Amino acid sequence: MAESDRKELVVIGGGPGGYAAAFMAADLGMKVTLIDPGENPGGTCLYRGCIPSKSLLHVAKLIMESRDAKEWGLTFEEPKIDIDKLRTWKNDVIGKLTGGLGQLAKQRKVEHVRGMAKFKDAHTLEVNMVEGGTQTMPFETAILASGSEPATIKSLMIDSPHLLNSTTALDLPEIPEKMLIIGGGYIGLEMGTVYASLGSRVSLVEMTSGLLPGVDRDLVAILARRIKANFESVMLNTTVKALSPQKNGIKVSFEGDEAPDGDRIFDKVLMAVGRRPNSEGLGLENTGVEINERGFAKVDEQRRSAEPSIFVIGDLAGEPMLAHKATHEGRIAAEAIAGSKIAYEPQAVPAVVFTDPEVAWAGLTETQAKEQGKEVAIAKFPWGASGRALTLGRSDGLTKLIIDPSNERILGVGIVGPGAGELIAEGVVAIEMAATALDVSLSIHPHPTLSETIMEAAEAFYGVPTHIYRPKKK
Numbered sequence: 001m002a003e004s005d006r007k008e009l010v011v012i013g014g015g016p017g018g019y020a021a022a023f024m025a026a027d028l029g030m031k032v033t034l035i036d037p038g039e040n041p042g043g044t045c046l047y048r049g050c051i052p053s054k055s056l057l058h059v060a061k062l063i064m065e066s067r068d069a070k071e072w073g074l075t076f077e078e079p080k081i082d083i084d085k086l087r088t089w090k091n092d093v094i095g096k097l098t099g100g101l102g103q104l105a106k107q108r109k110v111e112h113v114r115g116m117a118k119f120k121d122a123h124t125l126e127v128n129m130v131e132g133g134t135q136t137m138p139f140e141t142a143i144l145a146s147g148s149e150p151a152t153i154k155s156l157m158i159d160s161p162h163l164l165n166s167t168t169a170l171d172l173p174e175i176p177e178k179m180l181i182i183g184g185g186y187i188g189l190e191m192g193t194v195y196a197s198l199g200s201r202v203s204l205v206e207m208t209s210g211l212l213p214g215v216d217r218d219l220v221a222i223l224a225r226r227i228k229a230n231f232e233s234v235m236l237n238t239t240v241k242a243l244s245p246q247k248n249g250i251k252v253s254f255e256g257d258e259a260p261d262g263d264r265i266f267d268k269v270l271m272a273v274g275r276r277p278n279s280e281g282l283g284l285e286n287t288g289v290e291i292n293e294r295g296f297a298k299v300d301e302q303r304r305s306a307e308p309s310i311f312v313i314g315d316l317a318g319e320p321m322l323a324h325k326a327t328h329e330g331r332i333a334a335e336a337i338a339g340s341k342i343a344y345e346p347q348a349v350p351a352v353v354f355t356d357p358e359v360a361w362a363g364l365t366e367t368q369a370k371e372q373g374k375e376v377a378i379a380k381f382p383w384g385a386s387g388r389a390l391t392l393g394r395s396d397g398l399t400k401l402i403i404d405p406s407n408e409r410i411l412g413v414g415i416v417g418p419g420a421g422e423l424i425a426e427g428v429v430a431i432e433m434a435a436t437a438l439d440v441s442l443s444i445h446p447h448p449t450l451s452e453t454i455m456e457a458a459e460a461f462y463g464v465p466t467h468i469y470r471p472k473k474k
Contacts, residue, residue, distance in 0.1 A: 006138040007033045009337065010125060012117045012282075013145035015043020016050075017314035017326030019101055021143045024334035026108035033111040033137070037130050040102035041112070044147050045323045046094060052170045053190055055090045057354050060197035064230070064356055068393060081198055087172045113137075119283035122309050126283070141309055143333050144289075144297070145326065146278040148315035153240075153273055156182070160245040164270045166191065176200050176267035178232075180252060182240055184211040186353040188272035189223075192231060193355050201232040203266070205254065207239045212353065216365045218380070219416040222396055223359050235259065243269065277316045301343035302336035303329050311337065325349050348412075348431040352421035357396055360424035363412035363431040364402050376411060377403040379437065379461035381453045383417050385468045388448040394418050399453035401437065403461055408436040410458075419450055426454055437461045 014036030114130040184206030238256030288307035297312040314326030348362040383389040383397030397417025413427025441458035459465040
C-alpha cells in the first residue's frame with residue numbers, strides 16, 4: 001500500500017471522547033479519520049446512555065412533580081402514558097443530536113468510516129466494515145476511545161427476555177408491574193426512578209450497607225429517603241442468590257440482612273452493577289499498549305499509552321468513567337498530537353446522579369479526606385433555609401463545602417437537591433481557580449436562587465450565614 005494511503009490520525013470510537021478528539025484535531029489542521037459503526041457519531045452516551053436516560057428522567061421528574069403538587073393544592077389525574085410515543089420522543093432526541101454531529105463531522109471534513117477496528121500492529125488497523133468486508137488501514141497516530149460496556153454477574157446470567165441491562169432497559173420494552181434492580185449505583189437508581197415514575201413497583205437490592213457506595217453519606221442520606229418512599233422496597237446488605245427464568249418473568253432468591261422470606265417473582269430484572277472498559281478484541285496484544293488488571297490502559301498525562309503512536313482516552317483510560325471526562329481527554333490528546341505542551345491535570349471532575357433529588361460532587365469528598373488522613377473543615381447549608389427551595393416545595397437538599405483549614409481553599413463541593421447537576425459547575429470553577437471560602441462568600445449570588453446555597457455554605461464556614469445560625473468558632 002502506498003505511503004500516501006497512510007492516515008494522519010485515526011480515532012477509534014465515536015462517543016463523546018472520540019468525536020471531541022476528532023473535531024479538535026480537525027480544527028487544528030489534521031486530516032482525521034473517525035472509525036465507528038454508528039450511522040453518525042455519538043457512541044454509547046448519545047445512543048444508549050446519557051442522552052436517552054436523561055430524556056426519560058425528565059419525564060419522570062414531570063410525573064413526580066405532578067404528584068407532589070397535591071401539597072400545594074393542585075390535583076392532577078394520574079398521567080396516561082403512551083409508551084410508544086414516549087419511546088419515539090426519546091429516539092427523536094437521539095436522532096437530532098447524532099444527526100447534528102454527523103453534519104459537524106462533514107463540515108470539518110472528518111472522514112467517517114463505519115466499522116470496527118482492530119490493531120494489526122502499532123501503525124496498522126484492520127477494519128471490519130458495517131457494509132461487509134475488511135479494510136487494511138495504515139496510520140501515523142491513533143486515538144483509542146473504545147468506551148465501556150455494562151458489567152455482569154456471570155453466575156446470574158440467564159437466557160431470558162425479562163433480564164435487562166442498562167442498554168435494553170432504555171428501550172422501554174414495556175412498563176412492568178414488578179421490577180427488581182440489582183445494584184444501588186447511579187445506573188440502578190436512575191433507571192429505577194424512571195420505571196417507578198411510570199408506574200412500576202420497583203424493588204432494589206444492594207450488597208453494601210448503603211446506596212451509591214463511595215459517595216458522600218450526607219448527600220446520599222437525603223436521596224435515600226426519597227428513594228425509599230418511591231420504591232416498593234430497598235434491600236441493603238443483601239445479594240441475589242439465583243435467578244430462574246419463568247414464562248412471564250424471573251424468580252429471584254435472595255440472601256442477606258434484609259432478604260425477604262422466600263423467593264419472589266418479578267416481571268423484569270435489571271442488572272445494573274456498573275460498567276467495564278472495552279479493552280478486549282481490539283488487537284492490543286499486537287501493540288505495546290499496556291492494560292492493567294482492571295482492564296484499563298496505562299497512559300501518561302497527555303493520554304499517550306506505552307505505545308508512542310497510540311493515545312487512549314475515555315473509559316478505557318481509567319476512572320471516573322464519565323462522558324465529560326472523556327471529552328476533555330480527547331481534546332487534550334488532539335492538542336498533544338498537534339505539538340502543544342498540554343497535560344490532563346484537572347483538579348475536579350464533576351459527577352452527577354440524575355435521580356430526584358439529584359446528587360452532584362466535585363473535588364475532594366469528606367470520605368476521601370478521612371481515607372487520606374487529610375485534615376479538612378466542613379461547611380454545610382441545608383436547603384430547608386433556602387427561600388428558593390421552599391418556593392419549589394423542595395427543602396430536601398444540602399450544599400456542602402470541603403475546605404482546607406490551613407489556607408481556606410475550597411477542595412471539594414457536594415450538592416444534593418433538584419438541579420444539583422447544574423449547580424455543581426460553580427464548585428468546579430472554584431476548585432480549579434483555587435478559590436477560598438472567602439472568595440465565594442463575597443461573590444454576590446442572585447436571590448432567590450438555589451445557587452445562593454453555595455455562597456451561604458461559605459458564609460457558614462465563618463459563622464456568619466444570613467439564613468441559618470452557626471456560632472463562630474472561637
